[in-house]
Amino acid sequence: MPVDTDKEANQDFNSELEKFKEAVAIARNMIGSRDITVNMPLALGVVLTVDEAVIDDKLRDSSIDREKFEEILTPEMSNIITAILSKRTESYIDFVLEDIEDEAKDKQRELVKAKILSVKENIIDKALMDRYKVRNTSKADLLEDISWEINEKQYDNGKKIESLRYATIRLVFKENLPSFRAIGGTGHMLSLFSNERSFSALLDCSLGDIKDLIGVLRDIQKELQNSEETG
Numbered sequence: 647m648p649v650d651t652d653k654e655a656n657q658d659f660n661s662e663l664e665k666f667k668e669a670v671a672i673a674r675n676m677i678g679s680r681d682i683t684v685n686m687p688l689a690l691g692v693v694l695t696v697d698e699a700v701i702d703d704k705l706r707d708s709s710i711d712r713e714k715f716e717e718i719l720t721p722e723m724s725n726i727i728t729a730i731l732s733k734r735t736e737s738y739i740d741f742v743l744e745d746i747e748d749e750a751k752d753k754q755r756e757l758v759k760a761k762i763l764s765v766k767e768n769i770i771d772k773a774l775m776d777r778y779k780v781r782n783t784s785k786a787d788l789l790e791d792i793s794w795e796i797n798e799k800q801y802d803n804g805k806k807i808e809s810l811r812y813a814t815i816r817l818v819f820k821e822n823l824p825s826f827r828a829i830g831g832t833g834h835m836l837s838l839f840s841n842e843r844s845f846s847a848l849l850d851c852s853l854g855d856i857k858d859l860i861g862v863l864r865d866i867q868k869e870l871q872n873s874e875e876t877g
Contacts, residue, residue: 659756669719682696685791687820692728694719732778739762792815795813814851
């Protein structure tokens, strides 16, 4: 009995696209809950980093196993986000199809475009686009990540030993340092490139400190929103 190759190809197409869309939906929720961190190192574009401690739980009710999800997340989804934000989707498609046989390119092109559309509709928003633009045009230090934990210490108030609970906040920054390097055999030509360096700061905050910090951030948020609306 002859094999219907077109039918098999369509089944493979639909299966791969559905798995990708499912992974995108999971990634969208995990980005929202900060279980996936969106990093933007200048040399690499966008990199999605998943919290290994929660990934199995997040995939519990999905049809995708951990290996497949991580394969889709990085580098495929990361590369697609980079291509969309940098407005280089056509170059990305050409790159993906580079080693595909001619007779299969049309179908693969359709698949890649469908994946790009899925990411664009579910992952890309104004906040991410603005962050990318600031990230790639700023000469100042940039906030890369925030993490925190609740700690406790003992202290003597003069009468008895009491416990004090506080939050430790870790801010990770990226410092962009323009540098020059020689290129070419003679070493007379210079090329400007971005040299990136990370550093972090630890803050121990009481409940009052946190309330003050929230108040300041809300003021900043309000002023930034007002400037965008009137600008």
